[in-house]
Amino acid sequence: MESLNNRKSIRKYSSREVTDKLLNRLFSESEHTQTMGNLQLYSVVVTRSEEGKKKLAPAHFNQSMVTEAPVVLTICADFHRTSEWCNHRQAVPGYGNFLSFINASIDALLFTQTFCNLAEEEGLGYCYLGTTVYCPQMIIDALKLPQLVMPVATITLGWPAENPPVSDRLPLGAIVHQETYSDYSEADIDRLYSYKENLEESKHFVEINNKKNLAQVFTDIRYTKKDNELMSDGMIETLKKQGFKI
Amino acid sequence: MESLNNRKSIRKYSSREVTDKLLNRLFSESEHTQTMGNLQLYSVVVTRSEEGKKKLAPAHFNQSMVTEAPVVLTICADFHRTSEWCNHRQAVPGYGNFLSFINASIDALLFTQTFCNLAEEEGLGYCYLGTTVYCPQMIIDALKLPQLVMPVATITLGWPAENPPVSDRLPLGAIVHQETYSDYSEADIDRLYSYKENLEESKHFVEINNKKNLAQVFTDIRYTKKDNELMSDGMIETLKKQGFKI
Numbered sequence: 366m367e368s369l370n371n372r373k374s375i376r377k378y379s380s381r382e383v384t385d386k387l388l389n390r391l392f393s394e395s396e397h398t399q400t401m402g403n404l405q406l407y408s409v410v411v412t413r414s415e416e417g418k419k420k421l422a423p424a425h426f427n428q429s430m431v432t433e434a435p436v437v438l439t440i441c442a443d444f445h446r447t448s449e450w451c452n453h454r455q456a457v458p459g460y461g462n463f464l465s466f467i468n469a470s471i472d473a474l475l476f477t478q479t480f481c482n483l484a485e486e487e488g489l490g491y492c493y494l495g496t497t498v499y500c501p502q503m504i505i506d507a508l509k510l511p512q513l514v515m516p517v518a519t520i521t522l523g524w525p526a527e528n529p530p531v532s533d534r535l536p537l538g539a540i541v542h543q544e545t546y547s548d549y550s551e552a553d554i555d556r557l558y559s560y561k562e563n564l565e566e567s568k569h570f571v572e573i574n575n576k577k578n579l580a581q582v583f584t585d586i587r588y589t590k591k592d593n594e595l596m597s598d599g600m601i602e603t604l605k606k607q608g609f610k611i
Numbered sequence: 612m613e614s615l616n617n618r619k620s621i622r623k624y625s626s627r628e629v630t631d632k633l634l635n636r637l638f639s640e641s642e643h644t645q646t647m648g649n650l651q652l653y654s655v656v657v658t659r660s661e662e663g664k665k666k667l668a669p670a671h672f673n674q675s676m677v678t679e680a681p682v683v684l685t686i687c688a689d690f691h692r693t694s695e696w697c698n699h700r701q702a703v704p705g706y707g708n709f710l711s712f713i714n715a716s717i718d719a720l721l722f723t724q725t726f727c728n729l730a731e732e733e734g735l736g737y738c739y740l741g742t743t744v745y746c747p748q749m750i751i752d753a754l755k756l757p758q759l760v761m762p763v764a765t766i767t768l769g770w771p772a773e774n775p776p777v778s779d780r781l782p783l784g785a786i787v788h789q790e791t792y793s794d795y796s797e798a799d800i801d802r803l804y805s806y807k808e809n810l811e812e813s814k815h816f817v818e819i820n821n822k823k824n825l826a827q828v829f830t831d832i833r834y835t836k837k838d839n840e841l842m843s844d845g846m847i848e849t850l851k852k853q854g855f856k857i
Contacts, residue, residue, distance in 0.1 A: 366728065366729060366732060370640060370643060372644075389787070392783055392786070393783060394612075396781075396786070397618040397777070399727070402833055403778055403779070404829070405781055405785070405786060408786045410788045411790070414790055417790050443786075449800055450800050450804055453797050453801070455824075456830040459834075459837070460834075464745075464840075464843040464846055467716075467744050468744070471720060471744070471764070474720040475720060475723070475739075478725055479728060481644075482724075483612060486612060495647045495714065498717070499710075507791075508788075508791050509792050511794060517717070535642075537635055539651070540638070540642070540651060540653060541654070541655050542654060542655065542656045542657065544657070546756050549692060551699050554692075577700075577701065580700035581697075584697050584704055590703070590706075593710050594708050597710040600710055610843070611857065
């Protein structure tokens with residue numbers, strides 16, 4: 366996976382087709398990802414039609430990749446298929462609960478990331494849309510997802526038509542702990558975030574948002590408490606509607 | 612990622628060391644995985660000590676890999692570090708909610724899977740422990756995880772000392788949908804699960820568990836409604852204790 370060290374999110378795609386043959390090979394290979402009890406608690410909805418993409422776009426705040434990418438993949442935590450299997454076998458499924466949603470989400474997300482690693486290696490470009498969990502009901506309606514199916518990840522996919530720079534990352538000391546979690550002093554935080562905070566890109570971000578520092582761009586504009594709480598309520602509501610008791 | 616097509620969970624490891632140098636290189640490469648707002652909402656606790664592994668083992672139903680693997684990695688959804696960064700920058704973080712837990716879990720799981728794919732490619736063996744979300748409080752106590760940190764994945768890691776067969780997977784038709792979710796008829800279920808149900812391993816499973824079919828092994832023994840509901844309550848309780856409001 367040499368390609369990984371040069372990984373970046375790709376939001377602009379060429380007109381070159383992503384064939385079903387290639388897509389299915391990548392899906393088949395991704396299926397090797399570990400899964401709970403080998404149940405494969407996920408499914409993927411492939412959207413290629415203009416109409417389908419237009420229906421999905423509002424759920425993703427109308428980001429242009431959704432309508433411009435040749436392929437949009439919505440990966441779902443899926444306990445429906447497994448429950449249907451049980452129902453047809455005189456086995457009584459008990460998966461309408463929070464843990465089962467988490468289990469299925471884990472399966473779906475691990476599958477998604479193997480797919481992303483494979484796509485990257487193939488030379489494809491993709492963008493992971495975190496918006497999937499913000500307004501899940503809109504996606505459920507657009508894709509006609511039944512009970513016990515929840516969208517958890519969206520990938521826009523195509524052949525790259527841009528070459529953005531690789532994003533910065535925190536030093537390893539920020540994310541790796543030995544034996545137990547060692548908490549961060551103020552000096553640790555200063556040291557670990559210094560590179561990121563001093564990037565020209567970060568300074569520009571602070572300036573155009575009229576904030577004092579980068580952290581405030583996140584707390585006051587990009588991911589506010591108010592939005593998070595509103596969308597938390599919405600997501601819990603949707604989970605219940607889909608049959609996952611909380 | 613040729614290695615992927617031959618992927619299997621490895622539960623027995625040789626005495627060969629997994630060096631810190633190798634581990635850190637794999638972590639660094641895994642950091643390229645996409646992450647929400649480039650916040651990297653995850654952390655990893657590395658357990659190598661006998662004492663540390665013994666503390667973790669009960670949370671994983673004392674599966675032998677936990678104490679026998681040279682390295683155990685617990686990957687956590689982490690909004691603590693980011694919140695500390697905000698706190699030291701006169702930015703008021705608002706991440707003690709359900710959506711933020713989900714966002715951080717997504718980051719943690721995508722990072723985990725890139726790590727797994729890299730480890731596999733390196734020739735390492737690993738086993739993903741789904742038990743991590745079953746009794747998270749025990750892991751929190753063992754690793755001294757602060758508020759806004761939740762364990763979501765555990766990997767036991769080492770050089771393989773076994774070579775089990777590759778697991779079966781469902782045909783692509785079971786997991787891929789075009790444009791909208793197409794529900795499964797009874798005939799679809801029969802067709803899609805037939806290969807799995809007719810494996811010698813599956814038949815053996817049914818027999819030793821004294822059940823009528825494979826689905827019943829899952830519903831009645833491996834993943835029962837009662838256990839799922841009990842552990843759902845436990846997980847929600849733990850999430851609240853860690854500061855994620857539900």
